[in-house]
Amino acid sequence: MSVTDEYLANNDAYAAAFAGPLALPPARRLAVVACMDARIDVYRVLGLREGDAHVIRNAGGVVTDDVIRSLTISQRLLGTTDILLIHHTDCGMVTFTDDGFKQQVEEDTGIRPAWSPEAFRDEEGDVRQSVRRIRASPFVPHKRDIRGFVLDVKRGRLNEVK
């Protein structure tokens, strides 16, 4: 039984207990941008209920053009207004450099990525960088409530970055 087959069996149980359909637009008008890290179960960390908030995740929780694309669709088409960013301690993104990563990929594949790997040095600094990128975007209309956090993965606690 593959890992995916095991999760599909779990989905059978989920579907059997499924409470019924919810509306498409996020009920709490919130979009969360978080790192893809396996330890971060965003719904549990925040006590989100299904239907509350869009959840956007990538390597680092970094605000890239794709996150701007998702936030633009989230706010313009689906009515969200608030943004909550989650980076975390013990993040893989501080373990390499963009130049080193691109060089290694080029050595292994012969091709140098045209995209930036988006490594960073410290989590708090990258939360601030991410907030600035959202504020600088002409496409995201609502910027009044943007707050950034670092999740302490040893304690499960969100610490706000001011």
Added chain:
Amino acid sequence: MSVTDEYLANNDAYAAAFAGPLALPPARRLAVVACMDARIDVYRVLGLREGDAHVIRNAGGVVTDDVIRSLTISQRLLGTTDILLIHHTDCGMVTFTDDGFKQQVEEDTGIRPAWSPEAFRDEEGDVRQSVRRIRASPFVPHKRDIRGFVLDVKRGRLNEVK
């Protein structure tokens, strides 16, 4: 009390009951790519436990360059090998066209996005498109186990796209 403050109160309870630290690399060597839709609690839909799998999410669950970036980091630096894609029924991405969206943004802001909004016509077709984009990438090393699904948001059930 703002929405975010309310979720921070939830996080206090989460941290108080936190079971303790987990390892950085995903235990089940899986990366999930899913839509940001608020109704999809990926951990519950699949029965994932914290620490099991990377979770990458954006508008549509579409494989963009940023998803390729995240998958490349996931596989090359953190040891994942399997990929599971989740699109879903009643998706906002089928309600507009790329041209229409870009034109509307340009009319409202004066600036035309240089990125593709990535609207699609049908969920199954875009799951197949997303799988093809991963297979075509020179940067993602492990492609043996890539499986794509459409989540029925009325029933909570994952249906595989063959």
